[in-house]
Amino acid sequence: MTSEANRGAARGDDRDEIAELSAVLRDGIGRVYRRFRTLRAHDELGDAAMGVLARLRKAGPQSLTELSTEARVTPSSMSQTVNRLAAGGFLERRDDPDDGRRVLFHLTPEGRRVEAEGIARSRAWFEGELGALDARERAALAEAAGILQRIAEAPDRPEA
Amino acid sequence: MTSEANRGAARGDDRDEIAELSAVLRDGIGRVYRRFRTLRAHDELGDAAMGVLARLRKAGPQSLTELSTEARVTPSSMSQTVNRLAAGGFLERRDDPDDGRRVLFHLTPEGRRVEAEGIARSRAWFEGELGALDARERAALAEAAGILQRIAEAPDRPEA
DNA sequence: TATTGTTATACTCTATAACTATA
């Protein structure tokens, strides 16, 4: 457990520092996330729906399983999210020609449009705030972003 | 990364860097936030409810307006959240003796207990991940946390 | 009049359980 020198330390005096960092970082993340959510215009799609559209734009047509895995929600939850999107005309179902069980979800032109425009407001706000920082602060955020993405994908820890 | 250290630059070549940082950071924040949410045990309170309990512990009894302002939700939303918490016995309403319109929400012993225990699972996971980082990475996260908290509280920008 | 708080109603997002269809 306490073998490695650098990584996986978390022992002795580090523990207080880590607990403090955990609390502060979690608080900051929660605040910014909720701020994004509240900056959404009233006629815009919700965050789960927007996430699906963004995923389809970035990765092309996806199956339900792929979408639910990427978003870390159950297939059932994702099925309902894509139902709302399909009802609104933002995506289409198409049967996978190679596997009769699978369904591939494709962006419609309308879906592509709202994906491009949908995050404009909160993005303008966030970019404005980031632009007001100095280069050193932005560098810290850039490094933090990479670490957060990595942590978010980490498998559950067996938790000794 | 370009040279200068003047705040509020955000012009010329910086713009691409900021747009990229915005997208990546937002993605990382969203992923970690949702990960926190899904790590919640099924019998635990939701994130809005836990946020209220945490606020009451940290800041003492609060009015509805104070709670809703701090959480950036409408007073109506917060009223419903505290209703659920009161129904579960996690907090109590007490009339403000100095202002008949106000109600102060107090933690009950049970509320204090679940607040202390409730975040244990996701905190253990997060602290485990943070403990696996090296000191330089943790320093970047610590700086990022402070910046995020500051940004989250920034007033809306007039939108140039 | 302004502020504080509430209820009624509706939508998004999520989950578990039970189900169908295909591999």
Added chain:
DNA sequence: TATAGTTATAGAGTATAACAATA
């Protein structure tokens, strides 16, 4: 049997609108 996807139902969280009580 295993995998992919769906529907039914329920609960949390949020919002707007309409309201009551107090300052």
